[in-house]
Every structure is written in structure tokens, then in C-alpha cells.
Amino acid sequence: MSRMRLGCLLALVLVAVPGALRADDGKSVSSIPGPSGPGVDAEPSPPKLVFTYPCSFAYADGKAYEERMLDWQCDYIHASVKNGKDTFNALPTLAAQKAFLGIMRDNADAAHDEYIKKIAEILKAADPAAVPKMLSTGERTKRIAALNVMLSTGVFAAAQPFLWPPREAESYVEKTAGTWPASWHPYLQPIYARAGELQQALKADEIKLIDQASAALDAKIRMNGLRANKGLDVSLDKVFDGGGTHAGGDVSALGLAKSGPAGASVAGAIPVTISDLRAAPPPIPKDQAQRDQRNYFARGYEAGIKRLQNDAQVEFWHAMGMTQTVGDPYGKASLVFQQLGPACAVAAETEALRARGQNVKPEELAREGVDKGYFVDVPGVDGAREGGTPWGRLDALLTDHGVKSASVVNADARQLDEAVRASGDAIVYVTVKGFWEDPKQPDRVSHAVYVTGMEVDHNGSVRGYYVNDTGTNEAARFIPASLFKKVWTKNMVVMHDAPNN
């Protein structure tokens, strides 16, 4: 039942009280008893009930209320009536309070029955066992992901009458974490196990997809390694100069051998001159922790496959000694997290500060930004907070935290490349529509992401950039230069101090 309808119900109860008074005068129009009053026998008024949350009803004199209210009935009152507790406590008489509770209990019972029914339907529909095993891994992944979404949205919709405090968009300004309130857990509990099963099924299929990509790549490298027995012995020292924490040095400063075998794990491949395979894990990671950080499928199946293809391309380049990674995108993958609300700039700044050894929390940084006027905070839908960081304030938090930085408008690729070579990172703005390749996004919306490295070939050309995206919780996403060029707004924040990690 909507808040508006319950508000009307409450109004009816209040209106019924004078009706009950008239009933005391012998003109009964309502079964709801009213208080004592002028012209009525002067018996002392019974103490009213006091509602304290969570779920306690007691008389004002401290005696327990004789009828037990269940937790979900309390939650229903709290979630369905605006200012439920205060409104109840302000009802004028005990009789009105009891009448209100009676009506609300009936409504809560009905809502609870409906909730139980819906949850059973949702659980049945979201059974991963129902997805045919004969389907291709890709199709299974898509279907299971859709079930996951259905489960999540369905259960929240079913539990809505009981969710107190009301559901709000997550925001750093409003609260410090994205955890659900304790009062929600009983209503979401029934789906935890099923959500776990779906996640497990999804993960298994995703692992299969990554392994398939990895195996195909190994085969390709093996084939090409055997074929490429000439012409790969090129000197890459000069073009790979620099590189983040290793800035200012030559290739030896990158911790790499200037020559020698690379791609040793690839059976049959010939040694190539330079590869950073020993300096950084292979682009398609074998270990689960790195796979989890990469979060390949955060934007869906197609986007995940595209990422795997891009990473396979990079790994192939590495194995052939054609490119090298500048910066430490795989090390910095651990810096990524899922931002709350419109705080991509704050989130990217958090990563940059953490990379420099500062243990900052995004919620604290956002709060600091609000307090200092760097972060524009405006009311959003249903009491949520919206806003963001204006361009002119972008480097302010970094500067305040001791990081020498500068915002650059209309930057060119050369400036970005220099920045990544010098400090190993940069913050850039991208148009989210093209960056996520998402038709639901409008053009002209900028999104801050953290550049953690780049891939450079033996001509010195940048083949692409590595990016951590707190909007999707994806790490070390390789963006080919052709795509990057389309989505980069040519704005960036350059940080002059090298990270400590």
C-alpha cells in the first residue's frame, strides 16, 4: 500500500475519533472508541501507547502492551506511513492508537502474505538449474546474469513495504557505506542462498570463458612464435624509457632485462628481445584474485568478451616482443572499488592518493570536498544526493593532500603520454556513452577514470591505455588507442608526484 493511501487511512482514523466522541453521546457512527471529554463520565484517561523502534509498544506508564506486535508489522508501519513512529505517538487517544494498530496489522498481514507469495515465485524463476546445460557458455552466462538481475530487483520490489529506512540511492554524502540496514536483512534473507548459487554459476561460466580465451591465445602465440623466427630482435630500450614508479630511468629501471628470453611459459615460442612478462602478470590473468579485480563481465557478456579479446591482443604483443607496458596497471588493479553515487572524480582521486601511500577513504574525501565547497551536492530522487565535482575544483583535493597536480583542458595525447611516463598515472575524463559502449547513456556526460598505464610499441606509438573505472569496478581495462581517442574529452589531471607503491 502506498504511503499516500496509508496517509489517507491515518486521516480516517483521526476523523473517526470525533465520531467516536459522538458515539459516547448516543449517536454511534463508528466502532472506534474515543477519549473521555466534557460531558462524559470523568474517568481518568488510560495512558497512551508509545512506539519505539525497533518494534516496541508499551504504555506511557511503562507497562507492556498486552498484544504483541511482530517485527515485520512494526517495519510495515515504519516503512509505509511517513514518520510512522511520531505519527503513531501523536495520535490523540489510546483508543485511536489501538484502532490504528488493528487496521495496520491487517494491512501488514496482507502485505506479508503477498511478500511470501512473490518470493516463492521469484525463487522458482531464478533457479540456475533451469538454464539448459546444452546452451553455449556465452548464452548461459547471459541467461544467468539476467536471472541475477531479476532476483535482485524482484526481491527488493517484494520487500518494499517492509524496508525501513526507506531505500535511497547510495551516496558518500548520505552515508559512509553501501551496506544494507540491519532491518532489511530478514526480508532479503530468503534469496541470499539463491543469489550465491547464481553468482557461483556465473563465476564458473566466466572462468570457463576466460580459460577458453587464454587457451586460444596460447595456441596463437605458439603458432606465431614458431613462425616469427626472424626479425623480432629489435631494441626497445629507448621507446620504453620511463614508466610510472620507474620514471626517469631506462629499461633497466623498469626492472626488465634489456635482452633475454621472454614468454618462457609459452612452450615452443622463440625467445624475443624484450617483454615485460616477468615484470607484470600476463594480461589474461591465471589467478582468481587478479581476475576478480579485473571484473571482466561487469558491463555484461559482450563487453567482457571484448575485454578478453583486447587483453589477448596485448598478451600476444608481449609474447612477440612488440609492445611493452609502461606503468603498473596490474599492480594498481587492487586500487579499484565501486563508487557510490556521482563521485567518480572523488573515487579517482582516492585511487591516486592511495597509490601514493595515503590511506584515504572515499566517503571522507567526499565529505571533505563538500565541506570545502569542491563537491557540489544537490538533492536527488527520493531524498538521495546528487552532484559532483566541477572542472575548476578537480585537483583541489589532491593539492590539499599534498599531491602536486594540475588540471589540463584540451590536452593532447602527447601530454597524457608524458604524464603517464612521469608518474605512472593520470585522471582523465571520458564520455561514458562511448566508453561503456552503452546505448542507455546520453552523450555529453563526462566520467572520471584513473589511467594506470599504457602499452607502447617499438615505434614509440601508444597502442592503448589501462584504466581503472570505479563506475563499474573494472580494473586494468585495456582501451585500444582508437577507442580512447573517441571517448577522451581531452581533459585530464596530471599528478607530478610519483606513487609510492
Place this chain on the structure above:
Amino acid sequence: MRRIIDLRLAAVLSAGLLAACKGASYWQDRVQADPLYQRAAKVRESAGCAKLVPMEFGQTVPVPVKGGRFKVLFYPLTFSPGKSEAMPAAIEGIFSAASDAPDSCAALPKASTGSAGPAVPPGTSQAAYYRAEEALYAGLPKAGELYAKDAVPSEADKRLLADYLDAFNAIAEPGLLPDYYRAEPGFWEWLRSATGKSIPKPAA
């Protein structure tokens, strides 16, 4: 002679067909090369706006205003992969494509804070969006020029204006049409009188 005409027609039709079949990337490149698109994209970083407009706000397409300038609106936007939700416009920016007059931005009177719905018309593909955006920016300078002169459009101009309006309706944030109208009522009413079509006038 007839054969030549047929060949020309076939060539034109083929070119049209090819253009229609181009992918999102083609249209994205085209729109990004448009000078007015590039100019509008820089408003929020200009000196007059850089401390007011959050980068994370959505930005509408430009609306011509009197004096040969354009207005864009900035609105709070909730976005995550596969979802975007606009809220009523909160800031307006004015810029000129032709002159060196500085851009300016100002907060709009407090509007309601409810959702204004999706920021992209439902069902619009990536390619269709960029194609419409390219068409919109192609027609916008002329639309602005005609409006500035309060001109009575020729038949050719009417077709251009109709194409512009189609493109606008294909990509404008559906829930922000009242904001678009309020940004420059004169333009939308001029368009209505010139072509018989426009966006709805919001209830007072």
C-alpha cells in the same frame, strides 16, 4: 541520357544506403568533428562555468537563443551500466559559436527533485543516437540563424528544420522537454509557426 540519370540516381541511392548502414563509430566520428558539438562540449570547463557545473551532470543539446547564441542545460544524472536517469535541469549555460563572448552559467530556480526519467529515449541504439546527433548538429546552426532573423523559412529550410526537429526528438531527454521549452520559448514557438511542429508547451 536516361541511363546517365539512372546511374546518378543509383549512385545517390547507394550512397544513401551506405550511410544508413554505417555503424555507431562512423556517426560518432562525424558528430565529434562538428565544430558546434566541440564548442558545446567545452562550456562546462569555461571560466564562467568551471566552478559551478559538476562534470558528472548531464548536458542537453544546445537550443538557439536570440542574439545568435546557444543555451545548454545541465542536469543531475544518475548513471550506471545499462541505466541512466535524468533529473530536472539545475544550471543553464550560454555560449556563442561565432563570437569570442565568454560563456556564462547560472543556477536555475529550484525545480522539483523527482526523476525526469531516462536520459535517452527508450529503444534508441548507439548508431541511431549518434546518427541523430550528427543530423541535429548539422541543422542547428541554420536553425539558429533563421530564428535569430525571425525569418520565414523557404521550403528547403522547412525541410531542414523538420529534420532538425526529428533528430532532436530522437535524442533529447524525454523528461526534460519542459526544461528545453522554458530555455527559449520563443524558439520553439517560432519553430511551430514556421513548420507546424515543435515540442509541447509545458503546463504553466
